[in-house]
Amino acid sequence: MKVIPYGKQSITQEDIDAVTAVLTSDYLTQGPVVPIFEKAVAQKVKVKHAVAVNSATSALHIACMAFDLGKGDILWTVPNTFVASANCARYCGADVDFVDIDPDTWNISIEKLKEKLCQAKQQNRLPKVLVPVHFAGQPTDEETIWELSKEYGFKVLEDASHAIGASHNDEPVGSCKWSHITVFSFHPVKIITTGEGGMAVTNDDELAERMAMLRTHGIIRDSALFKNNYEVIEPWYYEQQILGFNYRMTDISASLGVSQLARLDGYVQTRNSLANRYQSALADFPVQLPTVEKGNVSAYHLYLIRIKKNGAHTKTQHEVYNALKEKGILANVHYMPVHLHPYYRDLGFTDGQYPESERYSKDALTLPLYAALTHEQQDHVINTLKNIFKK
Numbered sequence: 454m455k456v457i458p459y460g461k462q463s464i465t466q467e468d469i470d471a472v473t474a475v476l477t478s479d480y481l482t483q484g485p486v487v488p489i490f491e492k493a494v495a496q497k498v499k500v501k502h503a504v505a506v507n508s509a510t511s512a513l514h515i516a517c518m519a520f521d522l523g524k525g526d527i528l529w530t531v532p533n534t535f536v537a538s539a540n541c542a543r544y545c546g547a548d549v550d551f552v553d554i555d556p557d558t559w560n561i562s563i564e565k566l567k568e569k570l571c572q573a574k575q576q577n578r579l580p581k582v583l584v585p586v587h588f589a590g591q592p593t594d595e596e597t598i599w600e601l602s603k604e605y606g607f608k609v610l611e612d613a614s615h616a617i618g619a620s621h622n623d624e625p626v627g628s629c630k631w632s633h634i635t636v637f638s639f640h641p642v643k644i645i646t647t648g649e650g651g652m653a654v655t656n657d658d659e660l661a662e663r664m665a666m667l668r669t670h671g672i673i674r675d676s677a678l679f680k681n682n683y684e685v686i687e688p689w690y691y692e693q694q695i696l697g698f699n700y701r702m703t704d705i706s707a708s709l710g711v712s713q714l715a716r717l718d719g720y721v722q723t724r725n726s727l728a729n730r731y732q733s734a735l736a737d738f739p740v741q742l743p744t745v746e747k748g749n750v751s752a753y754h755l756y757l758i759r760i761k762k763n764g765a766h767t768k769t770q771h772e773v774y775n776a777l778k779e780k781g782i783l784a785n786v787h788y789m790p791v792h793l794h795p796y797y798r799d800l801g802f803t804d805g806q807y808p809e810s811e812r813y814s815k816d817a818l819t820l821p822l823y824a825a826l827t828h829e830q831q832d833h834v835i836n837t838l839k840n841i842f843k844k
């Protein structure tokens with residue numbers, strides 16, 4: 454049997470044809486397809502502006518820059534995420550702090566967020582930006598976070614790397630009804646892919662304009678916005694007004710994105726029905742299963758279980774991981790807490806600071822879940838787990 458990974462892309466003949474069409478066209482980059490992809494995503498998630506870039510990491514970086522995050526400022530996120538959610542602050546010279554997760558949703562704990570904001574206000578150390586992560590594809594409590602952002606004056610930057618196609622109270626993730634900017638990732642393990650790629654979406658005209666400049670060196674070509682006051686503006690003229698980067702997405706990538714986006718709803722449905730199959734099959738296992746909160750549709754980027762203590766029969770995360778691996782099943786752990794990476798320890802973070810995320814990282818296991826996972830493969834995962842927990 455072939456190895457079953459925890460996640461992987463689905464590529465169809467339409468995808469291959471779309472990419473091939475760009476390869477034989479006039480433009481491989483800075484052509485017409487990136488704006489087409491941006492419009493398609495914006496329409497899909499019901500938002501005004503979309504800025505495509507070469508990764509979600511780049512999108513997080515230019516979003517933080519658009520907020521003017523800098524030295525002396527603080528960004529908060531959760532420890533249970535990929536390091537990029539926190540690193541974006543460090544790129545800007547800002548400090549990072551964390552809010553622990555909820556033991557049931559595995560998303561940011563609203564209770565802990567409220568407590569921490571209250572304390573931070575007294576110490577005059579309020580965050581400038583909060584990065585809530587829609588973990589595994591499940592939206593956070595977006596309305597409450599939005600209310601708190603108004604009360605305490607921080608910006609909300611949703612890391613929706615797991616959650617394109619998800620919705621909260623009938624509002625698609627990315628509509629930015631309850632945030633300033635939302636970021637998506639199109640890495641191959643995510644819901645849809647462009648190879649590498651990401652996007653920042655917003656309803657704010659100024660933030661969108663700034664992010665569009667920042668992704669391409671801080672250069673503008675719109676003569677209405679030029680600052681140099683030359684008498685004659687030559688046709689080849691452009692201006693660099695701020696310090697930006699080359700974070701552009703190629704038209705090759707965007708063409709794959711356009712093609713994949715057309716199948717987004719189907720992918721999310723398939724992921725949900727596979728997740729439901731796991732839910733019923735694993736119901737009697739000594740594990741905690743994921744929950745989906747009322748009002749949420751999860752994109753189910755990841756399917757995780759937490760191994761419960763079960764007396765003398767308790768299996769460790771390590772044992773279950775290895776027993777699965779022996780049968781050709783590559784589980785994973787999402788995530789090792791960000792604050793315990795050596796880079797963050799060097800900044801002063803230490804064990805025991807975020808106990809829920811730390812406990813979680815020691816008993817959670819990510820099982821295979823992707824659109825192309827067959828029922829036969831999934832049954833192999835389920836039966837293997839059955840044998841592991843029986844012993």
Ligand SMILES: *Cc1c(COP(=O)(O)O)cnc(C)c1O
Nearest residue numbers: 508509510535537614638639640
């Ligand atoms: C994948 C991921 C990122 C980074 O995405 P890239 O497109 O690989 O840069 C950021 N945050 C989270 C939560 C992710 O899962």
